[in-house]
Amino acid sequence: MATKTAKTAVERGILTGKTAVITGANRGVGKAIAEAFARAGACAICVVRDRGQGEPIVSQLKADGWKSDIGVADISNPAQIAVLALDLAQRHPAIDIVVNNAGIFLDEDRRMRPSHFDPLVLERTLAVNLYGAIEMCDAFIPHMPDGGRIINVSSTMGQLSGDSDGSGPAYSISKVALNMYTQCLAADLRPRRIMVDSFHPGWVKTAMGGPNANVEPEEAAQTALFLATRPPSTETGLFWRGKEIIEW
Ligand SMILES: NC(=O)c1ccc[n+]([C@@H]2O[C@H](COP(=O)([O-])OP(=O)(O)OC[C@H]3O[C@@H](n4cnc5c(N)ncnc54)[C@H](OP(=O)(O)O)[C@@H]3O)[C@@H](O)[C@H]2O)c1
Numbered sequence: 001m002a003t004k005t006a007k008t009a010v011e012r013g014i015l016t017g018k019t020a021v022i023t024g025a026n027r028g029v030g031k032a033i034a035e036a037f038a039r040a041g042a043c044a045i046c047v048v049r050d051r052g053q054g055e056p057i058v059s060q061l062k063a064d065g066w067k068s069d070i071g072v073a074d075i076s077n078p079a080q081i082a083v084l085a086l087d088l089a090q091r092h093p094a095i096d097i098v099v100n101n102a103g104i105f106l107d108e109d110r111r112m113r114p115s116h117f118d119p120l121v122l123e124r125t126l127a128v129n130l131y132g133a134i135e136m137c138d139a140f141i142p143h144m145p146d147g148g149r150i151i152n153v154s155s156t157m158g159q160l161s162g163d164s165d166g167s168g169p170a171y172s173i174s175k176v177a178l179n180m181y182t183q184c185l186a187a188d189l190r191p192r193r194i195m196v197d198s199f200h201p202g203w204v205k206t207a208m209g210g211p212n213a214n215v216e217p218e219e220a221a222q223t224a225l226f227l228a229t230r231p232p233s234t235e236t237g238l239f240w241r242g243k244e245i246i247e248w
Contacts, residue, residue, distance in 0.1 A: 013040070013041045014040045014041065014225075014229045015037055015040040015041045015042035015097075015225075015228060015229065016040075016041030016042070017041070018037075018041070018042040018043070018096040018097060018228075019042065019043045019045065019092050019094060019095050019096050019097070020034075020037045020042045020043070020044055020045065020095075020096065020097035020098070020099060020228065021045045021047055021071065021088070021095055021097070021098050021099065021136075021140060022034045022037065022044060022045065022046060022047060022099040022101055023047045023075055023099065023100055023101050023102035023132070023136060024047070024048075024101045024102030024103065025044070025046035025047055025048060025054065025057065025101070026046065026048040026049075026050065026053040026054050026057060027053070027206065027207065028204070028206030028207060028208065028209075028217055029101055029153060029201050029204055029206060029217050029220045029221065030046075030099070030101040030102060030153075031046075031057060031217065032216075032217035032218045032220060032221035033099055033101060033220075033221040033224045033225075034046045034057065034061070034068070035057075035061065035218075035221070036218070036221040036222065036224070036225050037097070037099075037224075037225065037228065038061045038066035038067060038068050039066060040225060040228075040229070041067075042067065042096075042097070042228075043067035043068065043069060043092070044061065044066070044067070044068045044069075045068070045069045045070070045071050045088060045092070045095075046058055046068065046069070046070050046071070047070075047071040047072070047073055047075070047084065047102070048070065048071075048072060049072070049073070049074050050072075051070065051072050054070045054072070055070060058070045069088070069091065069092070071084045071087065071088050072084065075102050075128060075132030075133075075135065075136060076127040076128050076131065076132055078131075078135045081132075081135045081136055081139045082139055084139070085139035085140055085143065088143075089143055092143075094143060094144065094145050095140050095143045095144055095148070096144065096145060096147075096148050096149065097148060097149045097150075097151065097228050098136060098137065098140050098144070098148075098149070098150045098151070099151045099153065099224055099228075100132070100133035100136055100137070100150070100151070100152045100153060100178075101153040101224075102128060102132060103128060103129045103153065103174075103208070104124070104125060104128045104129065104171075104208075105125075105168060105171045105208050106121055106124060106125060106170065106171075108121045109121050109125060109168050109169065109170040109171050110167070110168060112168075112169060112170065113166065113169075114166050114169040117169060121170045122169075122170040122173060122174075124170075125170040125171055125173075125174045126170075126173075126174050126177070129171070129174035129175065129178060130174050130177045130178055130181065133152055133178055133181065134181060137150060137185060141189070141194070144194060146192045146193050146194065147192075147193045147194065147232060148192075148194045148195075149194065149195050149196075149197075149227065149228050150185065150189075150194060150195070150196040150197075151196075151197055151198075151199065151224050151227050151228065152178055152179075152181070152182050152196070152197070152198045152199075153198075153199065153201060153224070154175045154178050154179055154182070154198040154199060154200055154239065155171070155172075155175045155200055155201075156200045156241070156246070157171055157172045157175055158171075158172050158173070158174070158175025158176040158177075158178065158179055159179075159200075159239070159246070159247065159248065160176060160248055161247035161248060162247075178198065179198050179239060179248055182196050182197065182198040182237055182239070183237045183248075185237075186236045186237025186238075187237060190234060190236065193232060195227075195230075195232070195233065195236040196236055196237055197227050197236060197237070197238050197239070197240055198238070198239045198240070199223045199224070199227060199239070199240040199241065200239070200240070200241045200246065201215065201220035201223060202214070202215035202219070202220055202241070202242075203215055204216070204217055204220045205217065222242075223240060223241070223242055223243070226240075226243050227240060
């Protein structure tokens with residue numbers, strides 16, 4: 001666990017005064033994003049399904065001298081997201097950054113051939129990867145000041161300009177849709193200078209990515225930090241990998 005003394009010059013204070021909500025913050029990429037944001041000075045609100053899995057992370061961040069809070073919601077449940085937004089609004093006057101990180105890639109989807117498609121697998125996947133992100137934005141945009149940031153954790157498996165090998169069709173469709181939502185929302189929120197971007201974190205060593213993946217969660221989190229702190233711009237609604245814009 002990094003401590004205050006271990007923070008780098010790049011991270012120091014660049015998110016001071018900001019409040020960020022990160023879904024799926026109990027493990028994997030989301031946990032690394034919450035830790036990176038807190039170390040950069042933000043109050044990192046860890047949104048988790050299971051309070052017991054989030055509390056040790058929040059406690060550790062606080063023990064290290066950073067700001068953090070917890071929010072509990074299953075993001076496939078719009079009612080729970082509404083309660084979450086009300087709960088957080090009582091403690092946080094504004095939410096500057098929303099990171100839609102929580103996602104699923106079902107085992108059934110990994111085995112599914114597009115020519116033997118089970119729509120229920122798509123439905124369950126969209127409930128988290130697409131509708132979860134949309135509901136989070138609907139609930140939190142009213143609490144965001146002008147100039148805020150929305151960061152959607154997507155995947156090159158949803159990259160239409162790439163070559164699909166046919167694997168993970170439901171997951172891929174969910175990320176294509178998430179990317180289109182990113183573009184639509186960015187256009188809508190441009191007058192309020194709220195920047196909305198998608199990014200591909202790489203093949204990350206998490207429960208989803210597996211042990212053979214070649215990117216550590218902490219490295220993936222650096223792209224979220226970059227997007228949360230890049231200078232204000234009307235060029236938003238983009239797809240990123242690392243600090244580079246990539247094709248949709
Ligand atoms: N790993 C990769 O190689 C890779 C590559 C490209 C894109 N991504 C994207 O990166 C993001 C993070 O993935 P990861 O690798 O960190 O995955 P992970 O280790 O499997 O973590 C997924 C996170 O999402 C949460 N989550 C799942 N369903 C949820 C729900 N209904 N409500 C609230 N939270 C829910 C999980 O919470 P629980 O612990 O409660 O299940 C967990 O915190 C995802 O959007 C994924 O699509 C990952």
